[in-house]
Amino acid sequence: MIQSPTARGIAIFLLAGLMFTGMDLMAKLLASRVHITQTLWARYAVQMVIVTALITPRARQVLxxxxxxxxxxxxxxxxxxxxxxxxxxxxxxxxxxxxISQLSPLWLTLGGAIFLGERFGPARLIAVLIGLCGALIIIRPGTEAFTPWSFLPLIGTLCYAGYALTTRFVGADEDVWTSLFYSALFATVVLTVAMPFTWVPLERSDIPFLIGIGAFGAAGQLFLIRALSLTEAGILAPFFYCSFLWAVIFQITIFGDLPDTATLIGALVIVAAGLYVWRRETRKSA
Known part of the structure; x- marks a missing residue:
C-alpha cells in the first residue's frame, strides 16, 4: 500500500495519463469519419452528464x-x-x-516555479530535460514530424500546462468534484451552441467511441485533479512522458505499427527520468 502522498499522487497521475491516452486513441480512430466539433462535444457533454449524475445528491455543496x-x-x-x-x-x-505533447512538462515545471513558487532545483530540471531528450530522440527534429500540423499539439501543450497550473493552484482547497464539473462547463456550453451548425450524421458504430471519449476524459480529469491536489506540479512533470509509452502500446496493438530503434531508446530514457524522480521524491517524503 502506498503511504506517501507524493507516491500516491504519482501513481494516480500515471492512471490519468492512461485514461487520456485511451481518449486520444478513440479520437484518432474517429478523426477521419466524425466532425471534430462532434468529437469534442462528446468529450465534454458525456463528462458533464456523468459528473452531474454523481453530484446530484449534494449539488448545492459541490457547485x-x-x-x-x-x-x-x-x-x-x-x-x-x-x-x-x-x-x-x-x-x-x-x-x-x-x-510532441511531451513538451508539457517543461512548461509545467517552469510555470510551477514562476507562478506557484514551487522549488526548481537542479535535480528536477535535469529529470525534465532528460525526459525531454527522450521525446526528441523519438520525434527526430528535421524529419516529417515537423510539419505545420506539428504546431497544433505544440500550442496545445501550452494550453494544457496553463490548465494544470491553475488546477494545482486551486489544489486541495476545492472539492475534486467541483473542479471536475467546472472543467467541462465552458466547453460543453460553447460546443452545444455550435452543434446545430456542424452536425454530420453518425454511424451506429461511432456512438460507443464518442461515449468512450467522454468517459475516459472524465476519469482522466478526476485522476489528474486528485494527483495535483496531492503532489507538486514539478514532481509530476516528468511523468507526463509516460503517456507516450501508452501511445506506443496502442499504436502497436491497434494500428500494427512497430516502434523503431530510436523510439525504443527514447522510451527507455523517458522511463529512466520518471523513475529517478519517483525514487528521489518518495524517499524525501517518506
Whole structure:
C-alpha cells in the first residue's frame, strides 16, 4: 500500500495519463469519419452528464467554488488544449502527436516555479530535460514530424500546462468534484451552441467511441485533479512522458505499427527520468 502522498499522487497521475491516452486513441480512430466539433462535444457533454449524475445528491455543496474566476480560466485552458490536440489527429499519427505533447512538462515545471513558487532545483530540471531528450530522440527534429500540423499539439501543450497550473493552484482547497464539473462547463456550453451548425450524421458504430471519449476524459480529469491536489506540479512533470509509452502500446496493438530503434531508446530514457524522480521524491517524503 502506498503511504506517501507524493507516491500516491504519482501513481494516480500515471492512471490519468492512461485514461487520456485511451481518449486520444478513440479520437484518432474517429478523426477521419466524425466532425471534430462532434468529437469534442462528446468529450465534454458525456463528462458533464456523468459528473452531474454523481453530484446530484449534494449539488448545492459541490457547485460552490472559492475560485470562480480560476475555474473559468481552467475550463477555457482545457477546452483550447483539446481543440489543438484533437485537430492534430486529423493529420498526425497518435504516437507522433503525443510525442510532441511531451513538451508539457517543461512548461509545467517552469510555470510551477514562476507562478506557484514551487522549488526548481537542479535535480528536477535535469529529470525534465532528460525526459525531454527522450521525446526528441523519438520525434527526430528535421524529419516529417515537423510539419505545420506539428504546431497544433505544440500550442496545445501550452494550453494544457496553463490548465494544470491553475488546477494545482486551486489544489486541495476545492472539492475534486467541483473542479471536475467546472472543467467541462465552458466547453460543453460553447460546443452545444455550435452543434446545430456542424452536425454530420453518425454511424451506429461511432456512438460507443464518442461515449468512450467522454468517459475516459472524465476519469482522466478526476485522476489528474486528485494527483495535483496531492503532489507538486514539478514532481509530476516528468511523468507526463509516460503517456507516450501508452501511445506506443496502442499504436502497436491497434494500428500494427512497430516502434523503431530510436523510439525504443527514447522510451527507455523517458522511463529512466520518471523513475529517478519517483525514487528521489518518495524517499524525501517518506
Amino acid at each position: 460552490k467554488t472559492k475560485y470562480p474566476r480560476l475555474q473559468a480560466v481552467r475550463s477555457v485552458f482545457l477546452f483550447a488544449a483539446s481543440v489543438f490536440f484533437f485537430a492534430a489527429y486529423l493529420r498526425l499519427d497518435l504516437a507522433e502527436s503525443i510525442a
